[in-house]
Amino acid sequence: MGSLDRAILTGFICRLCSEMHRIVIHIYGEEGIRLCISEKISRYLTINISRADPLPKTICKNCLERLEKQHKLVMVMENAANMLKGRKTRAAKSETKQ
Numbered sequence: 041m042g043s044l045d046r047a048i049l050t051g052f053i054c055r056l057c058s059e060m061h062r063i064v065i066h067i068y069g070e071e072g073i074r075l076c077i078s079e080k081i082s083r084y085l086t087i088n089i090s091r092a093d094p095l096p097k098t099i100c101k102n103c104l105e106r107l108e109k110q111h112k113l114v115m116v117m118e119n120a121a122n123m124l125k126g127r128k129t130r131a132a133k134s135e136t137k138q
Contacts, residue, residue: 054100055089056081064098072099077107084110
């Protein structure tokens with residue numbers, strides 16, 4: 041068995057970048073569940089991950105950082121949109137009272 045096959049079996053291949061890393065986080069491990077990695081991948085990427093698929097269930101630190109940055113960016117944008125919608129609704133209500 042080649043080193044790449046062994047790395048896939050032992051879980052050192054990142055599911056997102058497909059590079060071999062010494063340090064990875066298991067997507068369905070305690071840390072991966074706490075960080076909601078599977079949910080973020082499903083929400084922000086066109087990648088379907090399940091516990092049953094035969095592909096790696098690990099993510100490297102670089103990809104995790106990128107995924108977290110994407111998540112924070114989307115949260116900022118969604119909060120801003122909600123705030124602006126709230127202001128518009130309040131403004132419309134105050135106009136109808138006058």
